[in-house]
Amino acid sequence: MLSDKIITTLQEIVGEEHFSLTEADRSLHAKDQSSHAARMPDAVIWPETTQQVSAILRHANEHKIPIVGWGAGSSLEGNSIPLKGGIVVDFVRMNQILTVYAEDFQVTVQPGIFYKDMNKMLAQHGLFFAPDPGANASIGGMIANNAAGTRTPKYGATRDNVLALEVVLANGDIIRTGSRSIKQSAGYDLTHLFTGSEGTLGLITEATLKLAPIPEHFSAAIASFQTTEAAAEAVFHIMGSGLNPAALELLDTATVEVMNQEDNMDLVPAPTLFLEFHGASDATLEVELDLVQAICEESGSQTFKAGIGRESRNRLWQARHHLGEVLFRMFPDHDYLITDVSVPISQYPVLVAFALEALSKLDDAPAFIFGHAGDGNLHSSVYYPLDDEAALTKVQEGFNDRVIEQAIALGGTCTGEHGVGIGKQKYMVREHGEKAIAVMRQVKAMFDPNGILNPGKVVG
Amino acid sequence: MLSDKIITTLQEIVGEEHFSLTEADRSLHAKDQSSHAARMPDAVIWPETTQQVSAILRHANEHKIPIVGWGAGSSLEGNSIPLKGGIVVDFVRMNQILTVYAEDFQVTVQPGIFYKDMNKMLAQHGLFFAPDPGANASIGGMIANNAAGTRTPKYGATRDNVLALEVVLANGDIIRTGSRSIKQSAGYDLTHLFTGSEGTLGLITEATLKLAPIPEHFSAAIASFQTTEAAAEAVFHIMGSGLNPAALELLDTATVEVMNQEDNMDLVPAPTLFLEFHGASDATLEVELDLVQAICEESGSQTFKAGIGRESRNRLWQARHHLGEVLFRMFPDHDYLITDVSVPISQYPVLVAFALEALSKLDDAPAFIFGHAGDGNLHSSVYYPLDDEAALTKVQEGFNDRVIEQAIALGGTCTGEHGVGIGKQKYMVREHGEKAIAVMRQVKAMFDPNGILNPGKVVG
Numbered sequence: 001m002l003s004d005k006i007i008t009t010l011q012e013i014v015g016e017e018h019f020s021l022t023e024a025d026r027s028l029h030a031k032d033q034s035s036h037a038a039r040m041p042d043a044v045i046w047p048e049t050t051q052q053v054s055a056i057l058r059h060a061n062e063h064k065i066p067i068v069g070w071g072a073g074s075s076l077e078g079n080s081i082p083l084k085g086g087i088v089v090d091f092v093r094m095n096q097i098l099t100v101y102a103e104d105f106q107v108t109v110q111p112g113i114f115y116k117d118m119n120k121m122l123a124q125h126g127l128f129f130a131p132d133p134g135a136n137a138s139i140g141g142m143i144a145n146n147a148a149g150t151r152t153p154k155y156g157a158t159r160d161n162v163l164a165l166e167v168v169l170a171n172g173d174i175i176r177t178g179s180r181s182i183k184q185s186a187g188y189d190l191t192h193l194f195t196g197s198e199g200t201l202g203l204i205t206e207a208t209l210k211l212a213p214i215p216e217h218f219s220a221a222i223a224s225f226q227t228t229e230a231a232a233e234a235v236f237h238i239m240g241s242g243l244n245p246a247a248l249e250l251l252d253t254a255t256v257e258v259m260n261q262e263d264n265m266d267l268v269p270a271p272t273l274f275l276e277f278h279g280a281s282d283a284t285l286e287v288e289l290d291l292v293q294a295i296c297e298e299s300g301s302q303t304f305k306a307g308i309g310r311e312s313r314n315r316l317w318q319a320r321h322h323l324g325e326v327l328f329r330m331f332p333d334h335d336y337l338i339t340d341v342s343v344p345i346s347q348y349p350v351l352v353a354f355a356l357e358a359l360s361k362l363d364d365a366p367a368f369i370f371g372h373a374g375d376g377n378l379h380s381s382v383y384y385p386l387d388d389e390a391a392l393t394k395v396q397e398g399f400n401d402r403v404i405e406q407a408i409a410l411g412g413t414c415t416g417e418h419g420v421g422i423g424k425q426k427y428m429v430r431e432h433g434e435k436a437i438a439v440m441r442q443v444k445a446m447f448d449p450n451g452i453l454n455p456g457k458v459v460g
Numbered sequence: 461m462l463s464d465k466i467i468t469t470l471q472e473i474v475g476e477e478h479f480s481l482t483e484a485d486r487s488l489h490a491k492d493q494s495s496h497a498a499r500m501p502d503a504v505i506w507p508e509t510t511q512q513v514s515a516i517l518r519h520a521n522e523h524k525i526p527i528v529g530w531g532a533g534s535s536l537e538g539n540s541i542p543l544k545g546g547i548v549v550d551f552v553r554m555n556q557i558l559t560v561y562a563e564d565f566q567v568t569v570q571p572g573i574f575y576k577d578m579n580k581m582l583a584q585h586g587l588f589f590a591p592d593p594g595a596n597a598s599i600g601g602m603i604a605n606n607a608a609g610t611r612t613p614k615y616g617a618t619r620d621n622v623l624a625l626e627v628v629l630a631n632g633d634i635i636r637t638g639s640r641s642i643k644q645s646a647g648y649d650l651t652h653l654f655t656g657s658e659g660t661l662g663l664i665t666e667a668t669l670k671l672a673p674i675p676e677h678f679s680a681a682i683a684s685f686q687t688t689e690a691a692a693e694a695v696f697h698i699m700g701s702g703l704n705p706a707a708l709e710l711l712d713t714a715t716v717e718v719m720n721q722e723d724n725m726d727l728v729p730a731p732t733l734f735l736e737f738h739g740a741s742d743a744t745l746e747v748e749l750d751l752v753q754a755i756c757e758e759s760g761s762q763t764f765k766a767g768i769g770r771e772s773r774n775r776l777w778q779a780r781h782h783l784g785e786v787l788f789r790m791f792p793d794h795d796y797l798i799t800d801v802s803v804p805i806s807q808y809p810v811l812v813a814f815a816l817e818a819l820s821k822l823d824d825a826p827a828f829i830f831g832h833a834g835d836g837n838l839h840s841s842v843y844y845p846l847d848d849e850a851a852l853t854k855v856q857e858g859f860n861d862r863v864i865e866q867a868i869a870l871g872g873t874c875t876g877e878h879g880v881g882i883g884k885q886k887y888m889v890r891e892h893g894e895k896a897i898a899v900m901r902q903v904k905a906m907f908d909p910n911g912i913l914n915p916g917k918v919v920g
Binding site: 152240 | 647897
């Protein structure tokens with residue numbers, strides 16, 4: 001697809017060693033962590049500067065070559081799969097912290113930095129970037145997908161923590177959006193338009209992020225329940241009480257059993273809530289934990305374990321964070337489908353009950369329910385035999401479609417944090433209505449008239 | 461400007477009694493609370509339903525008639541002045557609370573409801589909408605301008621508290637954006653694109669807002685300093701300590717003296733900080749107040765008064781909130797210019813020192829400095845004799861322009877919460893760069909190809 005002349009130009013832009021046509025490099029950029037089919041790009045390019053990204057896009061736009069930004073490849077909805085081939089722009093060489101504004105709790109970074117690596121470096125300033133999708137995602141990818149994770153109830157999703165961006169548009173123009181001021185009312189909010197646009201409106205080449213002080217005091221607790229519904233009911237009452245947990249995770253029995261088996265977690269094998277609070281003092285945290293315990297007991301908790309130390313707490317979160325990988329390894333002959341719906345918190349118990357009922361109709365498909373419950377976000381991972389189209393259809397139609405429709409009917413969304421990518425496009429009209437989708441398509445056409453930016457995603 | 465046929469059609473849409481051509485009604489919709497020149501619309505219309513708004517816009521779009529949305533008329537940058545005449549759409553008859561989702565801390569309202577009235581009604585649910593611009597603004601206006609106020613450090617600006625919108629586009633199409641889910645990653649963030657767009661991209665006809673529980677415990681404190689610079693320095697250290705005040709306001713001596721005189725406040729006549737904390741328990745609040753007091757003393761505070769009861773605290777905020785009106789009445793033969801810049805908190809002392817220095821060059825112009833300091837937001841009100849062009853130029857060029865340029869140079873913005881309106885347009889390129897402004901213009905042209913929506917605002 002790429003002519004020799006185009007190849008030569010791209011090589012001149014970044015240097016030959018930062019451009020590849022090899023099958024090895026291309027296949028490393030053909031697939032994310034979802035089960036969506038791989039598609040190899042025609043080339044991979046590793047820019048080192050915004051100017052190079054600008055030159056790449058200008059050239060690609062002239063020749064109508066698809067361009068897909070690439071961070072860690074850890075997306076879960078096919079977001080970074082180069083559906084139409086073309087060039088994958090891998091930002092791994094643009095992975096620097098540019099400026100730490102420690103006094104303002106802010107940092108300016110390049111998009112290729114992975115958030116866990118960034119947070120390690122920020123720790124010396126006593127600060128961290130709160131959104132944590134689990135996998136070691138890149139900041140550019142997190143912004144592009146509006147990633148979230150376990151700490152959203154207190155700290156917000158990525159969208160809530162982006163102040164300013166540098167973006168290269170399809171035609172190569174470089175723009176800056178937002179500012180370092182927390183308060184901003186100066187014109188259209190382009191920063192949040194690019195956040196969550198999955199690389200379809202422009203490529204992010206720099207970002208200024210809000211940070212939070214690393215909490216000096218935290219408390220963690222584990223509550224187990226007789227039923228998943230009861231655990232979900234407790235979530236609703238905890239959030240409705242005005243408590244502000246840093247994290248509030250739900251896990252069903254099957255998930256807990258996996259964590260016990262794979263990570264020696266010694267958890268009660270029952271539906272479980274993980275809770276964490278960040279506070280100014282241990283005294284406050286104790287008050288909050290007492291309240292949470294009372295709420296859990298009213299909702300029928302069977303065990304409630306507080307006073308979890310730093311090490312156990314870290315192990316807990318580590319196990320939670322690599323749950324996806326663990327499950328993936330456990331079913332080598334299977335593919336899987338992950339649900340990522342979110343609803344208003346009052347509807348969370350309804351949603352969980354519905355999902356359990358729908359799961360029960362899938363016969364013996366291995367299935368796991370867990371979620372960032374404090375946000376009303378529910379995930380489920382359902383496994384089906386590789387290349388078994390009938391089984392996939394059953395999971396897709398009998399479970400995923402039904403749960404998504406239910407979530408939308410409950411005032412929620414088809415995707416809380418994984419983004420639209422490939423898999424969620426078919427629900428977009430259902431969620432937003434035809435006219436809103438028409439507006440999104442107009443926005444897309446305005447920013448990317450030649451349709452080169454991550455074609456086939458979000459609104460097609 | 462409006463033909464008989466158009467008038468008849470508009471009257472048919474809303475009923476004759478909800479349409480006016482009288483000079484009295486038109487002049488009531490000719491001016492906001494800024495000093496920008498009044499401009500009468502050709503007509504005022506009071507729709508009662510989204511369908512009527514849609515019909516009005518469709519008709520106006522066909523005939524290229526300017527349309528300006530109207531809430532309370534309390535904007536401060538000319539945002540709602542119908543610069544090109546046309547029709548003002550006053551939302552006062554669309555002022556209902558549609559649904560209170562008490563368990564989700566959410567409410568769906570029509571745009572014409574005033575936020576203070578709404579909060580009175582929400583109090584029975586123990587909830588409130590946190591952004592508080594002071595004047596009794598309408599929710600539609602607050603969203604259109606991304607209004608903020610005193611409680612932003614803890615609760616965020618309006619933008620941070622809008623979940624979903626119903627918007628009527630220029631062509632009359634009705635769209636819905638967002639959802640009631642706290643987490644949303646389903647496509648382009650149109651909700652935040654409309655928020656702060658000042659009625660130039662569409663008219664908001666319904667909004668779902670995030671609410672907060674009315675805090676059971678609060679503490680308030682007043683600290684006075686020898687200099688305004690020292691007070692600003694304390695602000696920086698308070699915010700940098702990781703404390704999370706609900707409000708942190710700065711007032712210079714002149715402002716404090718006005719409050720003493722007009723509201724019998726009995727404050728120490730010196731540069732002052734007002735602080736308020738909302739917490740889960742009095743114990744936490746005490747810890748926070750002790751820390752704040754220590755920080756203030758290190759920054760050279762002269763007095764520190766804590767333990768302020770509910771009544772005194774309410775009086776304090778009331779006096780702070782009607783400061784604008786009070787000042788306005790004090791200088792009947794004057795007009796005024798309000799500055800509304802915001803910077804990263806580390807730069808706040810620099811900005812304040814710069815503003816004081818610039819003010820000192822204005823000779824004896826009555827001037828007041830105050831601001832939502834916890835957000836890095838600085839206001840100043842400078843008074844000049846009515847119709848004295850030379851004095852206005854001096855204030856504009858010698859003070860406002862310089863402070864704004866300084867704020868932008870410090871990584872901040874020309875407007876933290878008043879919006880662009882008329883007065884801030886000339887700084888937009890300086891703040892965002894020409895290419896970002898070109899994108900904003902494209903966005904405007906896409907949503908409003910005939911340029912009927914609040915023409916002459918934001919990006920012209």
